[in-house]
Amino acid sequence: MLRRERRSVVATEAIGPYTLLRVERGTVDPGRPGQFFMLEAPGRLLPRPMSLALAPPGELAFLIDPIGPGTRALCTLALGDEVGVLGPLGNGFDLDVERPLLVGGGIGVAPLPYLSERLGGPPAVLGFRTSWHAEAAELVPNAEVVLEPTYVTEAMPAGRDVLACGPEPMLEAVRRLTPTAQLAWEAPMACGYGACYGCVVEIDGELKRLCMEGPVLAAA
């Protein structure tokens, strides 16, 4: 049964402009890399969708970019605060790939630490706006970092199974370069479990709910 669980914050850590929020896991299933959780944002009506960044023993960790009122509120949580957690939601990356290459852009790095761990630390190419943002690369082993104006698509070796997460223009560019790439999209979400019909993206010419069909989409 879908149930929002209250979990205590065990640590928060600034990483560049982002915050790594760690909560106690309890009985919550961490799910698969690429799946996400809806986190109750203090003082806000609706929860916020966050990829699971890491699943340390007994914990769930989320990397949060404070870009709006909900994410800013999540970044102000402190040790001992409680936060509502619903998940795991959505699908995840298909891990059955022979030569994985992780590709991340900005806060798109969020699901990649967990993904990297599950795949045994494959090569990664991460792009950021500045070296301050690029501090988040420390979470992903075996990563090459590029800074704007260089883009990840200029640094990606060919012939790999790409698993990518980042801003839409990056995902579009990665898809043009590697049509078979697995792409983790994001969309505004109110519920995360198919109830609100708010998170639609265009998939094969149709509007479909990203929380149900994704967030990881593989090219047709």
Place this chain on the structure above:
Amino acid sequence: MRLLNASGCLDALAAPEVARTLDAYVTKTVTPLPREGNAPVRIAETELGMLNAIGLANPGVDAFAGDHLPRLAELGMPLWVSVGGFSVEDYVHVAERVGSRDEVETLELNLSCPNVDEVPENVGEVVAAVRAVTGKPIYAKLSAAVPDLGATARAAEAAGADGLSLVNTVKGLALDERTLQPVLARGAGGLSGPALRPIAMAAVHTCFRETRLPIVGMGGVARGRHALELLAAGAGDVAIGTALFSDPAAARRIRGELEAELAALGIVSADNAVGLAHRSADSTLDQRSRLLLEKPLHMGANLPG
């Protein structure tokens, strides 16, 4: 008293276990033709609510009747179908297809969605036309944003509606904090959540006075106290919408909270709370034959024995 979901706030096929926590499931509005709905971004949070501009996304009545309805029937719970359209003929077309199906308990006519460009002029006309093609119970879902809600409700009643669903969303707008442009691609959307609750309360209160129709009350219900207040205003049943987004277990929680609220006030059952807000000098018990409470309300007055 039954707890339902507000139409459009739950997909029972995506989350059947959430649907089963309710006493009846209300579908997203079905229109004659399939609709993708509006382009994203379709939702936005506000301080005390949210906006949606989904735009009546639905598979269309043929796919709904042929595929979704049999699957919904497998849930084994009462089904309300929300009926929508852009002309009287549209509502009749959908009502004819679903209004004869054994799987369907009630038709809820969506007469008030702010997210589509054309709305029927005349609530009474639509209700009468649907009344003519189905024997199923018809509930008219109205918006509070009409010039005279009492008159609109009376028109629905006179045309043969069996109940009222109050309220639909009201039009609202939010701007992006960086660009100062509307967050929603369509511009404005329907406001729901806590900000809507006093509006829902007034609407239920008015229509309980102005008609004899049973009422499903909804709008910003997040706690048992909110359900109690809608009952007191005159609702016999309560629906939960936006609250389900942040808390899929809201129905169970609210039911438990309502029981505690009733117990603390010495009210034996939710049904005994219906219309309590109308016990003022200028209402008479003769008019309110639905009021089940016969004793003054004070602690212990309604306890058995």
